[in-house]
Amino acid sequence: MNTQLSLSKIQSLVDGSIADPSSLLGRHPVDYRGTPATAFRMFQPEAHSICLIDSASGLRRPMRRLHPEGVFEAILDESPESHYKVEMMDKKGKTTETADPYATPSLLTDFDRYLIGQGRHHKIYERLGAQLRTVNGVDGVNFAVWAPNARAVQVVGDFNGWDGRQHGARQLPNIGIWEIFVPAARIGQRYKFRIHSEQGHWMDKCDPMAFASELPPLTANIISDINSYSWSDSDWMDKRTEFDPLHAPMNVYEVHLGSWQKGPGRTNGWLDYRDLAKRLADYCHRMNFTHVELMPISEHPYSGSWGYQSVGYYAPTSRHGSPEDFMFFVDHLHQNGIGVLVDWVPAHFPKDDHGLRRFDGSPLYEHADPRQGEHPDWGTMIFNFGRNEVRNFLIANAVFWLDKYHIDGLRVDAVASMLYLDYSREEGQWVPNRYGGRENLESIDFLREFNNAVHENYPGVVTAAEESTAWPGVSKPTSDGGLGFTYKWNMGWMNDTLRYMREEPIHRQYHQNELTFSLIYAFTENFMLPLSHDEVVHGKGSLISQMPGDMWQKFANLRLLYSYMWTHPGKKLLFMGGELAQWNEWNEDDGPQWLLLDFATHRGVQQLVSDLNLLVNENPALHHFDFGPEGFEWVDCQNAQDSVLVYLRKGTDNDPPLLVCSNFTPVVREDYPIGVPQAGFWKEVFNSDGEAYGGSNVGNYPGCQSRGIGHHDRPDSIAVTLPPLGTTIFRLDQ
Template identity: 65%
Template sequence: MRTQLSLQGVSRLVEGTLDNPAQLLGPHPVTYGDRQAISVRAFLPDSEQVWLVDHEHQDVRPMRRIHPSGFYEAIRPMDASNNRNYRLRVASKSGEIIEMHDPYAVEPLLTEFDLFLFGEGRNWQIYNKMGAHARQVDTVSGVNFAVWAPNAESVQVVGDFNHWEGSQHPMRKHIPAGVWELFVPNLKPGEKYKFRVKMEGGNTIDKTDPFGFYAELPPRTASIVTSLDEYTWQDEAWLDRRSSRDPLKDAMNIYELHLGSWKRDEAGHHGWMNYRKIAHELVDYCTDMGFTHVELMPISEHPFTGSWGYQTVGYYGITSRYGTAEDFMYFVDHCHQHGIGVILDWVPAHFPKDGHGLRRFDGSALYEHSDPRQGEHPDWGTMIFNYGRNEVRNFLISNALFLYDKYHIDGLRVDAVASMLYLDYSRNDGEWIPNEYGGRENLDALHMLREFNEQSHDQYPGVLTLAEESTAWPGVSRPVSTGGLGFSVKWNMGWMNDTLRYFRHEPIHRQYHHDELTFSLIYAFTENFTLPLSHDEVVHGKGSLISQMSGDLWQKFANLRLLYSYMWTHPGKKLLFMGSEFAQWHEWDYDSEIQWDLLKWDTHMGVKKMVSDLNHLVIREPALHQVDFTEEGFEWIDCMNAGDSVISYMRKAEDSDDFVIVACNFTPVVREGYRIGAPRAGRYREIFNSDSSYYSGSNIGNALGCVATKDGYHGRPASLSVNLPPLATVVLKPDWN
């Protein structure tokens, strides 16, 4: 029987320009006269001879070479039960003979419904089909590969398994979805691979898998086939508790860290510790210190360590710098079993230009905009996602859901939200394109962020979404149903900037800057705020927090203790970057360990002890965490005493009878018998004093407690006579129960 293939089709396959090789390769029904048969075709360019072998090895027939490049065909009788159940016996030019399953004899993993939802931008679990997945078809095990590259002329899978020569593994294209797919038999997890993309015009480039779960250690860039379903989780109790509680009513003391520089391990690669070792040391540390959550600077795979992870290439891949995907699962699991939540920094705002990454993935501006006024970020030299494209929006949102699903992550802190919201962000006139209404708002990004928040909270109740948003955009942490963006909380960048600026002033000048201290309470309840003293405040020449404090050495430490105690008693959740909890002197360096050796000094150890006590105080006192986001949880006693640079206020729990009184003295002057209004007469005990000698302070305060008399003051029916230590905060609680 003569072949029914056209020479043109075979030539396009050989040249690598056939967009759907499955049209030619694998088993195909053919008609010869009144007879039905199966034509099996294979393209094996390095072979000398190929045979078609049935699954029982009873029928072995040579395949006919119908093109000199190595294109073969054999005709076998039609058998409805076994048309795809055969093997290819291949004799290579070196004389080696192997048997292999035919990649094109397997039905696609992706269904038409999968592809329809992906095109609509709503296939939330697309990560279960895209990328590389171990798969068994009948008795044949292998790996299924799928990648979105609609404008490519052809795509091949290349790797160690085919000596990085992709001619024998061209992928089939789903039209019109633009997704390429191929099942490669006999592959297992651990195989390195890339996609060889032939672009319009004939140039080829090897790309890492956008949905790849793991990759080689940088600077190598190959993706690695990885299963994420083998780890046995033991955090069911944590997940059940998370889904049944309102996290915004709980204490939230977040410890932000960079895994590569928290602690170093000289036995590790580049001194990096493994996720498992970090888990044990970090959990013990956070438990002792009273931190409720850790927030990890980005650990998605990134080629340049100096980007701190904020220039991501592998959104679905946990970086191999610190171990395997299962090692990181162990990290999260261990945190959960010991009551610590895990938040990841997530970067959907931009991606780098590295050639193996997302940029011009199929030769066109696929994930990004083609116009640099929309597609390139002027500050960071990176590309901006095209949020208006359904598949791109699906890629990002399903990535967030993937992290909740596969890694049990408790929250995502979204980086650089402001750069996503505004089309003219960091651009001059003429360098940006208005939206369809002539405005500067990025409507497509708004749609993506709202959908991200809706799906996060609907599918995974109890998870947190945190926005690093530095402008006055309204409703960032308000529900989408009321016109908000839907985030759980927003970083209060205004509070951070005003407060640090205030603390840089010498105390004698602070009376003229009192509004920098009190202004935050004017807008404190317009959003659900987190107060951040993050890595951004201790880099790029700003110096460490202790070095930013005014005064001599004693005053610097007193000011830092005052800053923290004011912050921890101010409404809002708390975040502190590593090293700041013990007053590190050096500006943060991603390539070296933080200055643990400073803890041999009483002053640094004192700050650490105080941060620990503040964390435990916030956890212990409902008044300091239960009502952080509405005015019912806060009440000024006196915010007007600029002359003395003293403020006093109440923090209240849901039960308004459960309250504490906070007084802060922002000068080095001791104020004995300072009078403060109180809501009720009676005894109050001092439950915190940042000037305690335990923290290396001067130990001035109210150790014996205070008695509020019925002498009204500050518009209240009673008043207290309090000793205010220099540059310090005291917290008083009623003691009459």
């Protein structure tokens, strides 16, 4: 054979053991019989014959078969100055004109490589993964993956019969990225990366930046075009840049898409994104919610994780459709005036073999030391936030959802576990930071960089931290030493309030401080008040089942809880089913008990939530100063014996204040004196005991005229009737 390839090198191509196929395949200068020449080589196991075609001259040269498994070569004295293609005839006689994968220049520019090395390529999802690409008129897919410790990387998929030998990637110098252009690959085809580890074994891994995946339990990725969807939400997106998250109303409906509503005849009853969009937009509009928050929608192998153990960080779960279907979902909600937030989980990832764990055979995304790299409670891996490439992967992922899917906010899960090195660990089970402390300095830097990337590039987008400790400055700007979140979930308020509400009313007089304590720290952070899915799972029971008393009192207590929550400073979040007063604890298989709406008592709670949302939306006093003391004023917080709370919520000088009066006992209190800041008629604008809500209709309709008698250190007062286990709200009629 007139070739300079040794039999061992040819064999390495055939058996797939070669680390860098591009060193042999493609175009290479050679010395042919003492004369400079060019060798063109291809490995195509399915080819019967291959011709080399000079794109400029049209000159055709047949390639010789060097090995029966499909190694071909042509040596030319003259090398085509222009680009070349190949014409391949397969064993069935079908002819295809294509490009040589190893003659294609890298998709990554020098600047891309610099940013990747620095960990600051915030749009790396436009370079790595499976990128649609046209090279010299030939359509295909550019595959690239970060696997710095791999011996070799192949791309396998429907386009090569899952035989990776013909698509071995080349390693780009210094950055640990492997890349190859595959002309035969097309949208809709499945693929994975086949990685040869340092330990000498091959592993099929999912693409960390795949845009779509198969329906679990299948795990292959799917080549997708996420740039062709035609968006229709320009009005929303334009207005979002002017959105002021600190002073605007925000009433959030937390939703698990897999169980919110079911569809007969579908896989596990899962509705598709388009159907869900129409149903959810209509429902939120009717219920006056301003936003939905989706429990994690990134691809996850186990449905029972509710999405909190993600494998496909860049892929909306295929349980409800394609990436384009999810774009329609967001688009449709935007067109109906509903914002879309998603839960984002950078704290940990699962151990599934096809996922990120030991991705190239080494602890790549996670810490090598299990004291830093594994969660003892959750059986998951912890990201190595000190590694540039890992931070880049996660921050680019946050940007990705805002950029490609128009998401309006990210709620970051389990922030407390990210802040402390000793989170849920005993002495000796954790590694101190460089100063000997328990703070995770790399994670703190990551969270600040994440928030800066979001807020600097996407005005109006919000970030919220699920953070349960007293860490200072979670929602303060990074320029002031904070973490930079827009909001912090107020877990203290949630725990204290639910603990108080579980008390029998006769005992509540001894627990008054559990309600009033939240106002001591209410303005130290930008708080969101959550009654989330975490409060109605794992044996806690539904919210109404946690309320004390007989059937009437349970409903009244739940209405009272919601009334107190919606009038307390802070943005609001309620998990689905809470608005129905459902009896069952939530599980992902059943979802909300919609049939309960056949009963007036449950319809009453649903109507109450809708009316409370509307009240907040239409009254600046209930949302404009959620995060400052100028929006709140105690009138009476010391009447523990009667378990009564009275306070004012205030907006700007032009906004009428609202007077909130809550009676946490089932005793009707008549002619109850309450001081008011101004004389006049105080109109009753809300009563949780109203008949429409299932209450006893005790109240003060249409309102109360001030009496000219000072009370509560105020110049005037009104005498009101406080309904049993109820809240009444008055507004000065100006």
